[in-house]
Amino acid sequence: MGRMAKDKFVGELTTHELTTPALSPIQPNRWLRPLLLFGLLILILAAIFGDIITTGGGRLYVAQRFQTFVTIFLGIFIEAVPFLLLGSIVSGLLAVFVDQSMLDRYLPRRAVPAAFSGAALGLLFPVCECGVVPVTRRLYEKGLPMSMGVAFLLAAPVINPIVMVSTYAAFGWSAVLWGRIGFSFAVAAIIGLIFHVAHPHKVLLPAVHQVHTDACNHHPPAPQQALWGRFQQALTTAGDDFLDMARYLIMGSLLAATMQTVIPQTVLLAIGQGAITSVLAMQALAFILSVCSTVDAFLALAFSGVFTTGSIITFLTFGPMVDIKSALMFLGVFQRRIVFYLIVLPLLLTLLIGVYWNLNIGV
Amino acid sequence: MREEMQPLMKTVLLVALGVFLYTRIANGTLYYYINERFALFTVIGVVGLLLLGMSYRWRTHQDSHDDHAHEHHEHEHHNHLGHSHGLTWTGVFILAMPILLGLSTTPQPLGAAALANRDVTLSMNESALPVGLRSREKAATDKNIMDWWHDFRSSPTAGEELIGQAVRVSGFVFRDERFGQEHFLVTRFVVSCCVADANVLGLLVKVPASMAETMTHIADDQWVEVQGIYINERVDGWHMPVVDATQILPIAVPEQPYLYP
Numbered sequence: 140m141g142r143m144a145k146d147k148f149v150g151e152l153t154t155h156e157l158t159t160p161a162l163s164p165i166q167p168n169r170w171l172r173p174l175l176l177f178g179l180l181i182l183i184l185a186a187i188f189g190d191i192i193t194t195g196g197g198r199l200y201v202a203q204r205f206q207t208f209v210t211i212f213l214g215i216f217i218e219a220v221p222f223l224l225l226g227s228i229v230s231g232l233l234a235v236f237v238d239q240s241m242l243d244r245y246l247p248r249r250a251v252p253a254a255f256s257g258a259a260l261g262l263l264f265p266v267c268e269c270g271v272v273p274v275t276r277r278l279y280e281k282g283l284p285m286s287m288g289v290a291f292l293l294a295a296p297v298i299n300p301i302v303m304v305s306t307y308a309a310f311g312w313s314a315v316l317w318g319r320i321g322f323s324f325a326v327a328a329i330i331g332l333i334f335h336v337a338h339p340h341k342v343l344l345p346a347v348h349q350v351h352t353d354a355c356n357h358h359p360p361a362p363q364q365a366l367w368g369r370f371q372q373a374l375t376t377a378g379d380d381f382l383d384m385a386r387y388l389i390m391g392s393l394l395a396a397t398m399q400t401v402i403p404q405t406v407l408l409a410i411g412q413g414a415i416t417s418v419l420a421m422q423a424l425a426f427i428l429s430v431c432s433t434v435d436a437f438l439a440l441a442f443s444g445v446f447t448t449g450s451i452i453t454f455l456t457f458g459p460m461v462d463i464k465s466a467l468m469f470l471g472v473f474q475r476r477i478v479f480y481l482i483v484l485p486l487l488l489t490l491l492i493g494v495y496w497n498l499n500i501g502v
Numbered sequence: 503m504r505e506e507m508q509p510l511m512k513t514v515l516l517v518a519l520g521v522f523l524y525t526r527i528a529n530g531t532l533y534y535y536i537n538e539r540f541a542l543f544t545v546i547g548v549v550g551l552l553l554l555g556m557s558y559r560w561r562t563h564q565d566s567h568d569d570h571a572h573e574h575h576e577h578e579h580h581n582h583l584g585h586s587h588g589l590t591w592t593g594v595f596i597l598a599m600p601i602l603l604g605l606s607t608t609p610q611p612l613g614a615a616a617l618a619n620r621d622v623t624l625s626m627n628e629s630a631l632p633v634g635l636r637s638r639e640k641a642a643t644d645k646n647i648m649d650w651w652h653d654f655r656s657s658p659t660a661g662e663e664l665i666g667q668a669v670r671v672s673g674f675v676f677r678d679e680r681f682g683q684e685h686f687l688v689t690r691f692v693v694s695c696c697v698a699d700a701n702v703l704g705l706l707v708k709v710p711a712s713m714a715e716t717m718t719h720i721a722d723d724q725w726v727e728v729q730g731i732y733i734n735e736r737v738d739g740w741h742m743p744v745v746d747a748t749q750i751l752p753i754a755v756p757e758q759p760y761l762y763p
Contacts, residue, residue, distance in 0.1 A: 203615035209607045214535040214697035216600050221547035374557035386596050434695035
């Protein structure tokens with residue numbers, strides 16, 4: 140930002156200094172460190188047990204296992220980076236160019252319209268599960284209603300044009316396509332409604348929700364500033380967002396890659412036929428694989444011959460909402476307790492849908 | 503980490519990640535990680551990372567002394583737009599993980615070691631391919647493992663009409679005790695998005711007695727080109743497509759080690 144604009148704000152300095160300490164409470168150290176240790180522990184266990192469990196123990200077997208782990212980790216990371224980056228840039232632009240009063244004017248505040256429009260918002264912001272997190276966080280800072288943000292966060296990875304097209308490419312006009320779209324919308328809207336009654340300060344991290352209660356935010360962000368300066372500010376904010384979220388993405392990718400290296404897929408695939416067990420198995424698979432929602436339909440197709448239809452729909456509904464990497468990224472927006480709910484609620488609802496489908500509609 | 507170091511460190515991290523991704527594109531190992539369809543996104547990612555990295559305004563130690571008030575104000579204004587993004591050393595370590603892990607091992611595509619965790623039951627993997635993309639006609643010797651499985655699975659006569667066609671496929675060697683000494687699998691991973699979704703696809707190769715000696719020198723994971731004749735066989739209780747090999751040549755890892763549906 141330019142110097143002139145900066146000078147204009149100096150007068151406000153004293154009042155804001157008081158709030159500064161309260162505004163930097165993310166403290167990733169507190170939980171990132173134990174998580175890191177946990178990851179390393181799994182890694183070590185993987186190296187040890189990987190050799191015992193499997194039959195083909197060559198001389199460099201552990202090294203090869205590690206190599207596989209690194210390849211899968213980098214695969215998930217490299218695949219996700221551009222999408223997280225685009226999400227961060229959208230977030231940065233929102234931060235600088237969208238004023239809270241604009242949102243106040245246009246957004247529905249009542250529970251049902253807010254939750255439903257949140258679930259459909261993905262049609263406007265075609266972001267996948269990596270990009271949606273920074274955008275949601277930014278919108279919350281701008282005063283987005285609780286229910287709308289949650290519905291958007293959960294639905295957008297499916298309710299967007301790109302994912303719909305890829306699902307159509309894999310399954311055609313089938314029950315799976317409509318089931319995926321319909322159930323994603325419904326589950327996201329329902330969970331959004333549940334969150335309507337929640338208070339932002341009990342749900343969001345302090346850093347996310349305090350911003351829009353901060354008196355400072357009612358000043359529009361220096362509209363007199365040159366366009367280029369604001370654009371640069373948007374990019375810097377995007378960079379901050381990216382680095383912030385990338386930490387969670389990396390931790391999530393590390394965990395997902397570890398799980399993939401340690402847990403044999405055959406264990407999960409062996410239980411493909413039961414009406415209930417197949418759904419649980421596909422949920423576990425969706426959670427562990429952490430595949431991007433734009434292509435998970437092709438992956439699901441690979442299982443469609445073996446697994447029940449209900450479990451396939453559950454895989455395609457639950458997976459984009461919650462998986463290892465997105466659950467970790469939620470930690471950058473929500474309090475830990477809430478992240479737990481955001482995993483469990485979709486889990487239970489999609490389990491219900493999958494089992495109901497298997498028992499009553501067809502296998 | 504000290505406040506005035508933050509912007510510089512963020513630039514370093516973003517640029518380093520961008521450069522790291524660029525080296526994977528430049529040395530051709532990008533396809534070890536993702537489907538080629540997504541390569542353009544990675545290029546966008548590199549440009550974006552560099553752009554974001556360069557958008558920071560660094561402050562030297564001198565600067566921060568000179569305009570201490572501005573420093574505070576800058577910080578404050580930042581909070582006004584977002585939240586505090588203080589970078590800790592743990593954070594820097596985590597963000598550097600992709601680079602550290604990437605440089606700690608030589609880039610290598612998934613191989614036989616990754617098979618241990620995956621289902622190698624041949625019969626169920628083929629359906630990983632979207633219908634529309636598969637129906638292309640190819641000369642027999644241009645068909646890859648995926649094409650052969652597709653032809654076999656879609657054949658009304660369980661592959662009878664394919665018998666006698668010339669086969670030339672490449673993949674890495676994987677031996678499975680179920681198939682005995684005279685068979686091995688020439689194997690490829692099928693990747694729709696990134697290696698996290700990799701599926702295994704293998705074609706059984708029948709090794710003639712004259713080549714049994716050669717095969718003892720070829721270890722698991724070695725890439726080979728197999729030439730031979732298509733036959734059907736019942737192996738381990740399964741009716742399967744098999745290549746009756748006439749030639750098995752070790753080759754280097756191809757530029758695109760995976761098959762894309």
